[in-house]
Amino acid sequence: MLTLTCPYCGIAAEETELQPGGEAHLKRFGPGSTDAEFEAYLFARKNPKGVHFERWRHAYGCGKWFMAARDTATLQVFGTYSAQTPHPTPEIVAAIQAHRPDWQPDWLAEPTTQTPADTSAESLNA
């Protein structure tokens, strides 16, 4: 049973205090998207053996959703971070690479979608 530290309240919560939310950083496709895009968004999951990014909610706590970077095979936790980010943060990437030097992010090739949002969320959690 996992223990994850909620980045919003600093509590090391055990799994029974958390609600799982599946793969993190899915890009939503709504009306106007192709069937292929929509199906990929709704159904296709990476399900990797190894480094993975997940959504968790501190349900029996502050109620905030957060992200966890975790190795699905060893259950090593590289870090937890704000849910208000389209991709794992540079700190998380560094923490992963410190333990898994061969691991490379798979999103850097994609064009970065700038959301106007990052700011307000960051200030909330400051």
Added chain:
Amino acid sequence: MAEALARISQVQDWGMIQIRADLSRAGDAIAEAAGVALPGQGRITTDGSRTLGWMSPDELLLVLPRAETAEALAALQDALATEHALVLDVSDMRAVFRIQGAKALDVLMKLCPADLAAMPQDGLRRTRAAQVACGIWRETDGYVLIGFRSVTDYLRGILTGAAVPGTQLDPR
């Protein structure tokens, strides 16, 4: 019959106000209107009969004598009129219990996965008690536990069950 591990009693005369706001912007205004200093992450602050608890990065809970609730509610709504904020009277949706006595921690250790022994003196921990959500902080001679109103009987049941005489957690 030996004594129970702790005295379990329900508190009926407290009011509670939930405050949602950007605390970095509105913290000072809240503290002034509430009459209690702004608590840090995971902490409570207390001033006289009022306690202000940190519930999440954008949520506070003001605990105060029930009779003062309406006035405090108005004061907070006033103070936050120009903010994107939410101030709600949540007095009626809560159940509050006191767990008091030398073995109060033992009672909570049977129900909560949180490391309450390590909680700071002025800490507030939201966790679960057996199967329901709760919040816990310290008070003279024990702890306060708040939960939801609908499960008052359940909370009383698990707390008194965990406090049964002779069941202290010391090694035997």
Added chain:
Amino acid sequence: MTETGPFRLPRGGRLIDRAYQLPFRFDGRQMRGVAGDTLASALLANGQLMMGRSFKYHRPRGPIASGAEEPNALLGLGQGGRFEPNQRATTTPLVGGMVTASQNAWPSLNADIGAINNWLYRFFPAGFYYKTFMHPRPFWKHVFEPIIRRSAGLGKAPTEADPDKYEQAYAHVDVVVVGGGIAGLTAARDAARDGKSVWLVEQTPHFGGRTPTDHADGQARVDALLAELQGMANVTLRRSTQATGLYDHGYLLVRESLADHDPNAGIPRQRLWRIRAGHVVVATGALERPLSFAGNDVPGVILASAVRDYINDYGVAPGRRIVVVTNNDDAYRTALVALDAGLDVAAVIDARSTAEGALPAAVRARGVRVLTGSAIAGVKGGHGVEAVKLCAHSGSGQVTETIDADCVAMSGGWSPVVHLWSHCGGKLNWSDAQSMFAPDPNRPPTGADGKAMASCVGAAAGDLLVPELTGAQAESATMPVWVMPAHAPRKMKFKMWLDFQNDVKVSDVELAAQEGYHSVEHTKRYTTLGMATDQGKVSNINGLAVLSNALNQPIPATGTTTFRPPYTPLTLGTIAGEARGEIFQPLRKTPMHGWHEAQGAFFEPVGHWRRPYCYPKGSESHGDAVAREIRAVRASVGTLDASTLGKIIVKGPDAGRYLDMMYTGMMSSLPIGKCRYGLICSENGFLIDDGVAARLSEDTWLVHTTTGGAERMHGHFEDWLQCEWWDWKVWTANVTEQWAQVAVVGPKARVLLERLGGKIDLSPEALPFMGWIEGEIAGIPARVYRISFSGELSFEVAVPANRGLELWEKLHEAGRDLNVTPYGTEAMHVMRAEKGFIMIGDETDGTVIPQDLGMSWAISKKKADYIGKRAQERSFMTDPGRWKLVGLESLDGRVLPDGVYAVDQGANANGQRKVQGRVTSTYMSPTLDRPIAMGLVRQGPERMGEVLEFPVAGQESYKARIVDPVFYDKEGSRANG
């Protein structure tokens, strides 16, 4: 001899107190033990060597061990609700008055009919079940299954509720040391000296492990460590506390025995500790392995270490004339202990060609025959050892000599107890030198930080003697002996037991290998090796060594089966903990719950809520009560406790556009003071919740959810808010329980409410249908929503929860002459069905979209997007052949059964009759005095008037006509009154 049994030695027994005698019963016989006895030691002292029968062949069985690894001595313990099957006699402390019984034997332990299987062993080989019960097929149901069911299972299940209490507790500890032997005590001391918080848990009631018995000065060494530990404030020592499993991230489950010895203490019997350990030190020692020789399962053949435990710890002689058989030096200790106790040691049979260490020398010096290069060819005796036949170990079993003996002390070497290490992925290395799997410190189980979360010390680490702690001298090497003698013929292997409890023999494993079972995991399941309640603690290594030899490969190439928790079985009671009876689960109660109870309401669970289903009067049936409630509402006025409906506040400058995303309809355009019904879909398009939203102010809405949906919908709201549109300025708050809500329903609803008086205008002008208003009713601050789920004139009155009961009582007081009637959820359901209103969970099942329910009117065409919109455009969702909502009118006046399917012509690919619809809601309507129903039917709305057939097994098929789903007041004039 003492009065506690003929086999109690005149002196000795470091764990017993002869001053306290304890009477107990075994299979109806009265016996006596002493304080400190285990059940096994007390039975042995009384000469009761045979303690049970094996599972498959019902072979007579006595204990082979003295601890948790015991596979044979399993007893039924206690009576009535306290009866527990499969309790290990070797770890059960004797309690005065204990009632115990042997298992798996009928009519009695000594004359068991099932033992006939024993003579048929050739017909019960490995995989017997798989091979035999396949053909002929019809035999399965009538012959095989009934026989297997009657004889399956070990022990009997208790038939009464367990009267004992159990509890759980959480702990957070820097270092947990598992095992209170000398290595564990030392590790705990070292960690404590580093300032860490330390727990030391020991499965038995005594610290020290094997050291006091096996090493000179052992007790003194243990006592010194204990004294230091007891003086350290950061150390917690727990005895009778069994670590059962180590899980992810240092989660350690530990069962502490509190009142196993005293059922009447009034405290929980056992406590399950759920520990978060910074690090776990596995100091669980090692287990001795049996030797595989013919007749190794005869009662009286006992592990060498157990023989000296019974002598040393309990002052009990497992036999008076002992033969030791071994492949190592350690077993010679048993000969010495037996001699010291005044028992005969007939011989030591050592498979090794030489035995020259200090221990063999000491035994020889006492005049005992030591036969090296020797083996046991067979054991004479049925219910106990009578004699031992010897042979050369290197041969094929020609008997050279027969020695009279009543006990065989066997040792096949030792296996470290690596279970906790292995539960979470710690790896093992095979040591040829020691013939054992030992933990590989370079491949530990890892925790959240990627570092080792456990380490092993002492015997558990493969260091069997820990000389620096015990002062033990080096011993000669153990010789691998997996079959004795080395070239035993097949016939002999039929009598060499590997798994004693499940009756798996060397011959079975070899047969499995021959039949192609090369994976150890497959062989385990095919032969049932290691699948008994002891989980193969003494059998696994021997079994996989035999398999490796049969496959002609080294042992590490075969590998071990997976080590799974729990190490020893946990009672279900500890897993349930406090969750039983009244607090089995949280029952959510509304502020009016007590009133409903006092009125004799019949409750139904809705999520964790308990809601009145109906309020039967006197001997009235539930059906009659529901009909009465409905008639009263439609004729005059009724009240429904609607407090359970979810209530979520949504506030902020972006609240409107946010709600437009969450609902299929338009919420941003809702005027202040008005209510609007809305649907919530998942991103998959499926309808997941519904309810009425009210706009409270420019930037604030209050939305209602279904009773079960409040927490789920609030979570859904927060998910999208926090993770998708986190820059939108919106707060949500679940205020469900802040409010008590009463639906006042019926043509006289307004009359009744106005009687209560108060500063509020409930006239149709001030409060039209789908409006809301705030004010005061009967002196109570209230918000009143004019919404209707029944089709009647209806006001939902929300007041602060603390005042809910007061409002409810005032309504019933003021409305007596109006026949104001409390009604329950069933009346509500029937009335909404009469009106053709859908119910989440009846008309929806997670595959239904609003369009299926004829609710396109609740879906905004103007909005570019909402959660679920894109999914509802997928081809499958727009298929005109989808099943859609219709009303169903029974043709013969019978109420359609719920959930029945309407059949179609033809059959599907599986040969099943095709279907074209199903019933989703069905009731007898008291209002219309005829059955009504709703259902989903393929292209239903286009097929009005068609008759569908619903076959039901054992009954005449139901027939129903497709009609409009609104059965009552189609114009909706009543709600508008």
